[in-house]
Amino acid sequence: MKRIGFLSFGHWTPSPASQVQTASDALLQSIELAVAAEELGADGAYFRVHHFARQLASPFPLLAAVGARTSRIEIGTGVIDMRYENPLYMAEDAGAADLVSGGRLQLGISRGSPEQVVEGYRYFGYEPSEGQSDADMARDHTAVFLKVLEGEGFAEPSPRPMFPNPPGLLRVEPWSDGLRDRVWWGAGTRATAEWTAQQGMNLMSSTLLTEDTGVPFHQLQAEQIQRFRDAWKAAGHAREPRVSVSRSIFPITDDRDRAYFGREAGDSDQVGIIDGVRARFGKTYAGEPDQVIRELAEDEAVAAADTLLLTVPNQLGVDYNAHVLENVVKHVAPELGWR
Numbered sequence: 001m002k003r004i005g006f007l008s009f010g011h012w013t014p015s016p017a018s019q020v021q022t023a024s025d026a027l028l029q030s031i032e033l034a035v036a037a038e039e040l041g042a043d044g045a046y047f048r049v050h051h052f053a054r055q056l057a058s059p060f061p062l063l064a065a066v067g068a069r070t071s072r073i074e075i076g077t078g079v080i081d082m083r084y085e086n087p088l089y090m091a092e093d094a095g096a097a098d099l100v101s102g103g104r105l106q107l108g109i110s111r112g113s114p115e116q117v118v119e120g121y122r123y124f125g126y127e128p129s130e131g132q133s134d135a136d137m138a139r140d141h142t143a144v145f146l147k148v149l150e151g152e153g154f155a156e157p158s159p160r161p162m163f164p165n166p167p168g169l170l171r172v173e174p175w176s177d178g179l180r181d182r183v184w185w186g187a188g189t190r191a192t193a194e195w196t197a198q199q200g201m202n203l204m205s206s207t208l209l210t211e212d213t214g215v216p217f218h219q220l221q222a223e224q225i226q227r228f229r230d231a232w233k234a235a236g237h238a239r240e241p242r243v244s245v246s247r248s249i250f251p252i253t254d255d256r257d258r259a260y261f262g263r264e265a266g267d268s269d270q271v272g273i274i275d276g277v278r279a280r281f282g283k284t285y286a287g288e289p290d291q292v293i294r295e296l297a298e299d300e301a302v303a304a305a306d307t308l309l310l311t312v313p314n315q316l317g318v319d320y321n322a323h324v325l326e327n328v329v330k331h332v333a334p335e336l337g338w339r
Contacts, residue, residue, distance in 0.1 A: 001303070004044070004307075006310045009047075009311075012025055019316055019317030029317070033314070033322065037322070049077055049079065049081060059080060064100045077106075078244075079109050083112055083138045091148040092172050109183065110138070142199075184242070189210055200237050202244075204244050205221055205243070205245050207281060210274060217269045221300075222301040243305045250264065251288070260313075265291070
């Protein structure tokens, strides 16, 4: 494990129990938590994207703001739903956010998760072609997006432009060199992990897999990672890929931790049905630091990944979430080989 970051869903709700009452709170606190994470020595700040929900939805203004307020940590998404995206406009936004951050963007994308509304991508102006599924459409958008990120010109310039053009076909601007190699795909199955490798994208695997073979979650995820690496090697890509996994980890070091997560100790995997598919959910790691270290040391997927993303309960506020991050980077991560 080389890098540790946090992953926030950016929930907000006008409830007296929430420290995040509004969309403004969610955005501004996301920036403050990223700043705190950098100060604590963590390696990344990642944000989930959900549409039609009281959660973070428009990632690029947030990523640019985080990039402007920090200087070292990676900033990223986990993940952007490609069913909703205009690939060219997205390439412009991503290029701008990456340039603002000095090339620190790690862009997690995917087909997306179950939605808040029925076929919400249609409200954004997109619908699958005849014979296509929404997943097919997401992959089509992704193919265009990846091609544009290569930086080659493709658009015929006007013979009477408003401003002088460079010679040849034009590309979208701003373009950020190297961003193509920092695109990740959120894969929910072993087969999708293999497809991800074939496309030359890094692998992002969460606390949910949309398949179940009966083995513990971490073993199934470790198999997914190994299949990804094997497919990457078979594809002949020149660079080394990256792999991230997400975990809910709460070392209990004070009464606040005990009140919030003491009952999570001894948690186990769960199996359920999502979109008609049997899925396996990973456990929460909560307990005294020594106990958490022992359990994580047996997690085969954490051992196989190079990046660990800590899912944070953002509605508990910046101070408490910074405390959770500090507990992990101070008491747990060094015992697992971090740094």
